[in-house]
Amino acid sequence: MRIAIIAYDHISPFMLSTPLAVFGEGLLAGGHQVQVCSDQFRLNTGGGMIIEAAHRLDAVDDADIVILPGWRSVNEPVSPDIVAKLKAADARGSIVVGLCLGAFGLAEAGLLDRRRATTHWAHAETFAARYPGVTVDAAALFVDEGRVLTSAGVASGLDCCLHLLGRICGIGEANRIARHLVVAPQRAGGQPQLIERPAIGSTADRRVTELLEVLRADPIAPPSLDELAKRSNMSRRSLTRHIRARTGGSLGEWIRRVRVARAKELLVAGVRGLDDVAVRSGFPDAHALRTAFRTEVGVTPVQWLAHQRIPGAALSLLSGNPS
Structure with missing residues (x-):
């Protein structure tokens, strides 16, 4: 399997590293190819770094999966050369992924017409207005439409890539990579983008984290909320509030x-x-x-x-x- 990650001048280093972190280790060890492709050899990035792309943009033509990790600005059209590569990838049946503002590139290529999609919440209104044929789910972390996937902003790209890795290699492998990256393996695409988090490292946060890990290990017959509150030395109301802040919803x-x-x-x-x-x-x-x-x-x-x-x-x- 070949995965092509499209890079471009002034790309965010974090956005570029997201698919590399998820797909790089396991797939390369299994004999698959993960290639960073660009129409430029040397690329400026955010933060003042310069990187070199090992493959030209034409290498995208043979990829089974094509990923566009973000884009420079919603006010700048995605490069016509990149849009053409996305169209060609879709036409030959490849999986195409747009992370964060990369969804704008997929929409420009016509790949999201009559499909659900998401992007960074701050630009979802612009996205919907510019591409009225797309059903925009502004709250979702990522949306999987089969051969086309889109994600919300920045860190949710990890969730989208882990989800896709689970499709390719199985949930067990995706969870292994998630543990290696020290990120939660259970974040579903429909989980809200905006979640109020308790203070990191607080006593209550640690208690709720430990409680959720126990429940994740054995979710078949969880204790009642009152029993969990007693175990956590918290009131039912306080535990409910911390769980909602931690997960974006109720315990159920x-x-x-x-x-x-x-x-x-x-x-x-x-x-x-x-x-x-x-x-x-x-x-x-x-x-x-x-x-x-x-x-x-x-x-x-x-x-x-x-x-x-x-x-x-x-x-x-x-x-x-x-x-």
């Missing part, structure tokens, strides 16, 4: 996301039958699993699995229990 919503993540791991591991997957993930039955998938992912488990590039996986699941 967070547990649902964790259970869906657990179900994804089981699905890509080849577990047959939605009822079995549901019970082992903490859902009472297949119907509850399907409902949670539609809420969190926007598709059924079988539809999601069909996007993971695992030959025959959806068919084997169907043979156990249809969606």
Whole structure:
């Protein structure tokens, strides 16, 4: 597999490093290629650095996945050469990813027409006005439309790339890379961009973090909120407030996301039958699993699995229990 990351003059070093951090180590070790491509050999970057691109822009032509990590400004059109490469990638069936303002490049290429997409919240209104054919989800961290993915600003590019890595190599590998990068593996695309965080390192924050890690390890039968508050030496109201600040929603919503993540791991591991997957993930039955998938992912488990590039996986699941 070949992944082409498009670089350009005055690119943000962080945005460029995001896909490299996620895809570089594991895929290169597995014999895949991850290439930084540009129409310039030497590139200025934010922060006063100069980098050198090892591959010319034409190297994008053979890539299975093409990533545009951001763009310089919403007020500057994305380079026509880059737009042309994005169009060609889509036409040959490659996966195309626009991180942050990179979504503007995908929209300019016509890849987001009649599709959902997101971008940095501060520019979502401009995005929607400029491309009325796109259904803009201004709150989402990232949006997966199958062969086209977009992410919100800066750090959410990590979530989008980890999600795509999970599609390619499995959720287990994505979680391993997430742990290596010391980022949360469970952030779903629908999680809000703007989340109020408690003070880092505070006692209450550490307690809530530890509590959530325990629940993530075993989300099947969590204790009641009152019991969790007692264990954390906090009032129910205080615990609820800290969980919402930490996760962007209620405890029940967070547990649902964790259970869906657990179900994804089981699905890509080849577990047959939605009822079995549901019970082992903490859902009472297949119907509850399907409902949670539609809420969190926007598709059924079988539809999601069909996007993971695992030959025959959806068919084997169907043979156990249809969606």
